[in-house]
Amino acid sequence: MTKIAVKIPGLTMKNPLMPASGTFGFGDTPASTKFDLNQMGAMVMKTATVSSRTGNPQPQIKVLEDGVLNSVGLTNPGVDSVVADKILPFKAKYPDLPIVASVGGSSVADYVEVAGKLANSGAVSALEINVSCPNVANGGMHFGTDPEVVENLTSKVKAASGQVPIYVKLTPNVTDIAVIAKAAENGGADGVSLINTILGLEIDLKTCRPVLGNNYGGLSGQSVQPVALRMVNQVYQAVKLPIIGMGGIATAEDVAKFMLAGASAVAVGTAHFKDSLAIPHIAAELPRVLDEMGVSDINDLVGQLKFN
Template sequence: MERLAVNLPGLTLRNPLMPASGTFGFGDAFGAEQVNFNQLGAFVMKTTTPTATTGNPQPQVAKLVDGVMNSVGLTNPGVEAVATQKIPAFKKAHPYLPLIASVGGDTVADYRMVAQRLAQTGLVDALEINVSCPNVATGGMAFGVDPHQVELVTQTVKQVSGQVPVYVKLTPNVTSIVEIAQAAEAGGADGLSLINTVLGLHLDIQTRKPVLGNGMGGFSGPAIKPLAVRMVYQVAQATKLPIIGMGGIETAADVIEFMMAGADAVAIGAGHFKDLNICGHIAVDLPPLMDRLGIGSLNDLRR
């Protein structure tokens, strides 16, 4: 539907909705077969690292009343398997759906290698650089809290990404997310994704132990939405980069709120625990809500 369409660097979206990285793995995770991916604006794959990794100790996910805790880690089969098997299989099944590949690593050289290999497939429409994962011991958020490292990683990835746009995913676990966003912009980023999960801890008072096998983990869901909206707003005021906003989105009203704050598109993660087809359902709910609010097109809300 034209009034829901959004254009971002490298991405022509039929609507602004996409699953957050990791939600459906590489399009083959549990529940993926129950989802009509053609209702999405784009698909974001799980983060890829240079070599295969099995992630963190079980349990990796815990549902709370107001959100979800996870410490899955960057479980994936490694960049060669993703480049030669996962991405081609996904594009064969969904040739017209914009595809965003997520890049991770422990070192700047890791990010460079993974980004270059994924871009070379010629099958991805954008790269999302994950410098914000709170669930890994090295890399990830260690880069995302340091503006100098964020600029360096972004710059390095841009050198090898060719024509593929680069979006940098920001962590909320910082003193100033604006400073980190500006560092990504200085490094040449084409866009930003924010926010990743909030580092948290939940203890089971019966066992006296953390509910996650890794102890601390990322917290997501509706409880973090005001934090996410605030950060999107701050970043939108301070940079010129397009923003994919995320953090607690569950309704069409949430999408409108994020876009009013400065997001150009949105991603949903924890909401899929309540409704596997949440993106498609929100896409249906958006036009009547826009009618009630007097919004002709989502582009009317964009900066």
């Protein structure tokens, strides 16, 4: 029988699939009610911040032919409410489903506070550190683009999270993503997840204005997959950390590609715009794809890409 279960720090998963952060909100979006979420390997929550946030100006989302451009912003009720009103009730409903909570902030102190409160909830299996947030305390630069900042932030969040493993979510909007991944590893990360969205722009010719209220937005979906695969493979070669890969995954074949490139697990996001049951559909197809590849254990795929 083909084995599709995977195990990475903090996460013992029946399959390698989880929703990308924000895709299912806090388990309270219409998409998250369409199937039994226990069919997923893990649940990834929307990013929490110290205080409540309302998000960016409308419109926040533009669906393109081969992807989605979004500038939703980190809309959330604040970490205290996220724990009490979102995560704890979700854990009560799905006690056996591993939960990955997402940590955001505008300063190192923010990240430390949010990570500590999420970890201390007792309900999360791992934390994903969203270092693509604008670093307000340092002139608006994104945390995830400076190796020294990433290493420092990772070490402080790691100290605050106690026994809960942390995965640093890497932005692709950098010159060399391997350098950033090494910084996360040096800071004590238990793993990395990548890629976050690629900064993009779409223009409406009738108005001569950007289609998004915040002008620029993050591009995700099928169009970014080759970039994501390249970056996952570069990071796999650079660090010894497990990788959660994402970027345009919509089929079981896509999952196999990401694992060959070096991912140990994957996240699905934009595919849900076309198929709200994307994760259970992909999970059901995985054994067939592995059988066709002559693979009996999905973990045997990890990093087995053969270069020309």
